[in-house]
Amino acid sequence: MAVYTDVSENEVTAFLADYGLGKLLSYKGIAEGVENSNFLLRAEGGTYILTLYEKRVDRNDLPFFIGLMEHLAAEGLSCPLPVKNSHGLALGELAGRPAALFTFLEGMWTRRPTAGQAWQVGEALAGMHLKGQDFALQRPNALSVAAWRPLYEGCGPRTAEVEAGLSAEIESELAFLEANWPSNLPTGVIHADLFNDNVFFLQGELSGLIDFYFACNDILVYDLAICLGAWCFEQDGAFNITKGRAMLEGYNSVRSLSVEELEALPILCRGASMRFMLTRLYDWIHIPDTSFVTKKDPKEYLQKSRFHRQVRSVADYGFTSQLLNQ
Numbered sequence: 001m002a003v004y005t006d007v008s009e010n011e012v013t014a015f016l017a018d019y020g021l022g023k024l025l026s027y028k029g030i031a032e033g034v035e036n037s038n039f040l041l042r043a044e045g046g047t048y049i050l051t052l053y054e055k056r057v058d059r060n061d062l063p064f065f066i067g068l069m070e071h072l073a074a075e076g077l078s079c080p081l082p083v084k085n086s087h088g089l090a091l092g093e094l095a096g097r098p099a100a101l102f103t104f105l106e107g108m109w110t111r112r113p114t115a116g117q118a119w120q121v122g123e124a125l126a127g128m129h130l131k132g133q134d135f136a137l138q139r140p141n142a143l144s145v146a147a148w149r150p151l152y153e154g155c156g157p158r159t160a161e162v163e164a165g166l167s168a169e170i171e172s173e174l175a176f177l178e179a180n181w182p183s184n185l186p187t188g189v190i191h192a193d194l195f196n197d198n199v200f201f202l203q204g205e206l207s208g209l210i211d212f213y214f215a216c217n218d219i220l221v222y223d224l225a226i227c228l229g230a231w232c233f234e235q236d237g238a239f240n241i242t243k244g245r246a247m248l249e250g251y252n253s254v255r256s257l258s259v260e261e262l263e264a265l266p267i268l269c270r271g272a273s274m275r276f277m278l279t280r281l282y283d284w285i286h287i288p289d290t291s292f293v294t295k296k297d298p299k300e301y302l303q304k305s306r307f308h309r310q311v312r313s314v315a316d317y318g319f320t321s322q323l324l325n326q
């Protein structure tokens with residue numbers, strides 16, 4: 001569960017006093033998530049999410065994340081809106097941690113998305129890319145290609161415990177990615193972690209996006225590559241081409257994909273697989289088994305990486321040339 005910091009009723013009451021939302025009615029820790037401590041908070045003025053930022057989030061990045069959510073919400077994206085206190089500030093402090101209050105987003109995330117939902121995720125992702133265009137702040141992607149080798153080196157010899165021969169496989173794939181990573185594609189603000197648990201649906205319709213704490217400036221279609229990896233594989237590890245096609249179509253219906261972007265998708269998908277395999281591998285090795293954090297399986301992304309390595313063209317993701325003529 002993700003409540004690292006316990007907060008007392010007195011502390012929450014004092015924090016809330018600055019917001020003009022009336023009396024505190026209740027608050028309780030939310031088990032999901034691994035990065036921060038989240039509480040569902042009810043006050044006379046409504047229901048909110050209270051987030052306490054923990055160690056892994058750099059305080060210097062908080063103005064970017066909070067400013068981005070304000071910007072995207074103002075542009076009409078359905079995402080949590082940071083609530084400002086009576087001093088006009090969205091960021092405060094609670095129990096010695098930076099803390100913020102957000103509007104509550106209705107909906108639930110889905111473990112087994114349909115092709116229709118993959119379409120909606122593609123559509124929403126492209127919408128976010130367009131709405132993020134005028135956002136003034138910048139944050140380079142701290143987990144892009146240059147970060148992967150140091151991350152891998154930080155995993156050390158225990159990498160071999162995951163699978164024999166894994167170190168050699170990673171080294172060869174890293175060398176390929178470093179030598180061929182594209183540098184000429186359109187960039188902008190990307191979500192960078194738009195997994196199933198960060199997209200809410202209500203009665204089958206996408207109701208909003210959450211968790212912008214990996215958002216950064218990077219190649220726009222790299223975000224689509226992350227989503228193809230997170231949404232379009234089945235439990236048995238097989239890529240679902242119907243979902244892939246739906247996601248590409250949904251994205252392209254809002255922001256047209258260029259030939260260069262489509263041609264780069266296979267390497268971007270390989271890169272996205274490397275990124276999530278390595279962060280999972282790092283945690284798998286470094287987070288003690290006694291910790292209450294549920295560690296995610298690096299092998300899932302090893303399998304996905306192997307799939308993307310044998311892809312020959314975007315047709316293997318369900319791309320059809322009509323997409324270019326829309």
Ligand SMILES: Nc1ncnc2c1ncn2[C@@H]1O[C@H](COP(=O)(O)OP(=O)(O)OP(=O)(O)O)[C@@H](O)[C@H]1O
Binds near residue numbers: 036079212
């Ligand atoms: N604005 C919101 N409205 C409704 N529920 C929310 C909201 N923000 C967060 N939640 C709930 O809190 C949970 C954890 O939030 P979030 O994913 O942002 O946490 P995190 O610790 O940053 O997680 P992650 O491990 O995914 O990075 C979500 O799964 C959701 O149930």
Ligand SMILES: N[C@@H](CCO)C(=O)O
Binds near residue numbers: 195
């Ligand atoms: N989405 C990440 C977890 C951190 O947000 C993963 O599945 O590895």
